Amino acid sequence: MSWLPKKNVVVPIDLSEFSLSALDASMEFVEDTSHLHIVHVLREMSPMEPGVVWGEIDDESRRVHAEQAIRKRLADPKFDKIEIHILVGNPPNQIARFAQEVDADLIVIHSHGRTGAAHLLIGSVAERVVRHAHCPVLVIRD
Amino acid sequence: MPAHFVTSLSRGLLPRVSALLILAFLLAFSSGAAADSAPPEVEAEAAVEELVQNAESNAPAAPEKGTLKATIDAGVEKVSKVISDVLFFDISFGAFESPMIDWDTREPVLDENGQPDSQHQPLPLIVVTLVFGGVFFTFFYRFINIRAFKHSIDVIRGKFDRDEDEGEVSHFRALTSALSATVGLGNIAGVAIAVSVGGPGAVFWMLLTAVFGMSSKFSSCTLALMYRKVNADGSISGGPMYYLDLGMKEMGGFFRPLGKTLAVLFAIMAVGGALGGGNLFQANQSYAVVEYVFGFDSDFASYLYGFVAALMVGVVILGGIKRIGAATSRIVPVMAVVYVLACLFVIGVNFRQIPHAFSLIFTEAFSSQALYGGFIGVLVQGVRRAAFSNEAGMGSAAIAHAAARTKEPIREGIVGMIEPFVDTIVICTMTALVVIVSGVYDLHGAERAVLFTDTHGAQEGAVLTAVAFQQVISWFPYILAMAVVLFAYSTMISWCYYGERGWIYLLDHFGGSGLRTVIIFRIFFVFCVFIGAVANLGPVLDLSDALFLSMAFPNILGSMFLAPKVLRHLKDYWGRYQRGEMQPEQ
Structure with a gap:
């Protein structure tokens, strides 16, 4: 990986304060913020969720809501040109797949850094993104 | 009620009563754990067991010691015993007695001196908690169950719906979703068990419990809206684990850890209850009806039924086929109406018996007559079966109600309040009247034996209803079988949702990822559907039954603090x- 400005940088976020700080870090890698792709992955809804049963929420409506929520959090004009992509599924797979799709040069991801038994058992999303990704991954730790 | 009474209730009485309840719980737990060595003098379920014994007599013999199955069985039995010792802990300390009765002949059992033998009639802690909760909330909210009834109907009819509010579904749809979990085998099998074990008088207590239960339900559903999590994608997470946790956190100090503990306890019990009352019991009892109605008598039929049921549940919860789930929740209300109509027909045919049935319900509710374990025995049956059926006080329905689209928590509470009314006062009463006017609850001796020898070791509750239906029109039991299968199916699917919410809360709480691992719960849930239909449940069912009712402990206790x-x-x-x-919208 060279330290030249990147054309496509993927930044997975989960709306926590910390994951937004990964966004700040990622801005250093691009000349123009339009080269940044924010990715937020929604889990599959339970088929028994009342809103799903009655057809009142679906992935489309969830995408709209989530994008609005993220735009609200990123109200600063400096974020305006960033593209936001809302995906549905298993986060590490979706992030890696998306990065490949847009032919990303870099993924900048935060890690909450689970410790102890929980870490051993399930690891972190960041870890699995590192394993699945086709491109370099920068992990920002707490 | 004067306002100062309510204030004094909240300042002085409330903490004291709660402390008493905690004390009783601890006491029960310690005695429950210790009771392992000494056999409990009190068999809370003696009567039900008696009923089941006939059927179990031709069940396969217990596996030999030392095998894996025997070890598992023994383990389950031990855990189950501790929990049910707590749950059914006799807080009257054996103050109530009733003469022992030979269930076959209905004659008193005599001891060696020729005097009628007597037995303890326990007053279980769970029953007292449920009744106390209902009465407490009714007084505390000044008869909300009665004064808000009309408003409740207006809200359900959509007169107060606002599309722009946060939430997933309308009041009516939230109620229907909750009802599809509530209306299940408890309404058919559970009630028949109550009447055959507790006599017609149990119906009176069932109805009274439901009236007070409306206030408990109001409390849970309001709290669910007050402390729900609106996710970024517009979906909602809510239910007792959230309000116990977040609500009591607000109160600070000692309530913080207590709230967390109650929330975790609730979540554990929700997972267990979902697998038990929400799954094993439903699969088991629905097969009992199908077996009886279609006259199956081979193991193969039960395997086939279990396989098909598991497959049907699996396509929704594992396969994510939303349409089936959606279709079910629309069919269930229709089926409930069909069931009520069929019951009315059976009752209509026996109309001469109606006045007598009502007089039995009222007189036997207070009679100290021996047959059904005296006054306390009758009361306990009524309360337990009502709670099992309408889930008031258990907090489970609050998980579904949390999804309602409104910014007024009270309004959803008032909607939820109608559930015990529909479930128990309308539907359960129908089952009870059918069982009473047709006289099937009173079958004994040889007649009973013939009926119940070959039902797979299940509790025969639902079969009683089938027999009553059959007396009227030969093909009527098929309607019953259809209703039973549908109710069981929708209840299992809805309870899987409650269970997985508990699972997700638990795993997230202990540092794991609930959403990622929820698939494990779902696979196990589908597996249990099959087990429920084919297995002779015994201790597993006891355990899950116990977990189901015990959700009321953390929920009622926490809700009193939050009242x-x-x-x-x-x-x-x-x-x-x-x-x-x-202003309601026109």
Whole structure:
């Protein structure tokens, strides 16, 4: 990986304060913020969720809501040109797949850094993104 | 009720009563754990067991010691025993006695001196908790169950729906979703068990429990809206684990850890209850009806039924086929109406018996007559089966109600309140009247034996209803079988949702990822559907049954601490409602 400005940088976020700080870090890698792709992955809804049963929420409506929520959090004009992509599924797979799709040069991801038994058992999303990704991954730790 | 009484209730009485309840719980737990060595003098379920014994007599013999199955069985039995010792802990300490009765001949059992033998009639802690909770909330919210009834109907009819509010579904749809979990085999099998074990008098207590239960349900559903999590994608997470945790956190100090503990306890019990009352019991009892109605008598039939049922549940919860789930929740209300109509027909045919049935319900509720374990025995049956059926006080329905689209928590509470009414006062009463007017509850001796020898070791509750249906029109039991299968199916699917919410809360709480691992719960859930239909459940069913009812402990206790907060909301809401500040949409 060279330290030249990147054309496509993927930044997975989960709306926590910390994951937004990964966004700040990622801005250093691009000349123009339009080269940044924010990715937020929604889990599959339970088929028994009342809103799903009655057809009142679906992935489309969830995408709209989530994008609005993220735009609200990123109200600063400096974020305006960033593209936001809302995906549905298993986060590490979706992030890696998306990065490949847009032919990303870099993924900048935060890690909450689970410790102890929980870490051993399930690891972190960041870890699995590192394993699945086709491109370099920068992990920002707490 | 004067206002100062309510204030004094919230300041002085409430903490003291709660402390008493905690004390009783601890006492019960310690004695429950210790009771392992000494056989308990009290068999809470003696009567039910008696009923089941006939059927179990031709069940396969217990596996030999030392095998894996025997070890598992023994383990389950031990855990189950501790829990049910707590749950059914006799808080009257053996103060009540009733003569022993030979269930076959219905004659008193005599001891060696020729005197009628007597037995203890326990007053279980869970029953006292449920009744106390219902009465407490009814008084604390000043008969909300009665004064808000009309408003409740208006809200359900959609007169107060606002599309722009946060939430997933309308009031009516939230109620229907909750009802599809509530209306299940408890309404058919559970009630028949109550009447055959507790006599017609149990119906009176069942109805009374439901009336008070409306206030408990109001409390849970209001709290679910007050402390729900609106996710970024517009979906909702809520239910007792959230309000116990977040609500009591607000109160600070000692309530913080207590709230967390109650929330975790609730989540554990929700997972267990979902697998038990929400799954094994439903699969088992629905097969008992199908087996009886279609006259199956081979193991193969039960395997086939179990396989098909598991497959049907699996396509929704594992395969994500939303349409089936959606279709079911629309069919269930229709099926409930069909069931009520069929019951009315059976009752109509026996119309001469109706006055007698009602007089039995009222007189036997207070009779100290021996047959059904005296006054206490009858009361206990009524309360337990009502709670098992309408889930009031258990907090489970609050998980579904949390999804309602409204910014008024009280309004959803008032909607939820109608559930025990529909479930118990309407539907359960139908089953009870059918069982009473047809006289099938009173079969004994040889007649009973013939009926119940070959039902796979299940509790025969639902079969009683089938027999009553059959007396009227030969093909009527097929309607019953259809209703039973549908109710069981929708209840299992809805309870899987409650169970997985508990699972997700638990795993997230202990540092794991609930959403990622929920698939494990779902696979196990589908597996249990099959087990429920084919297996002779015994101790597993006892355990899951116990977990199901025990959700009421953390929920009622926590809700009492949170009651003053609800009351403040209620006063504000009711004031605005009465001043006409909320105009229903035309």
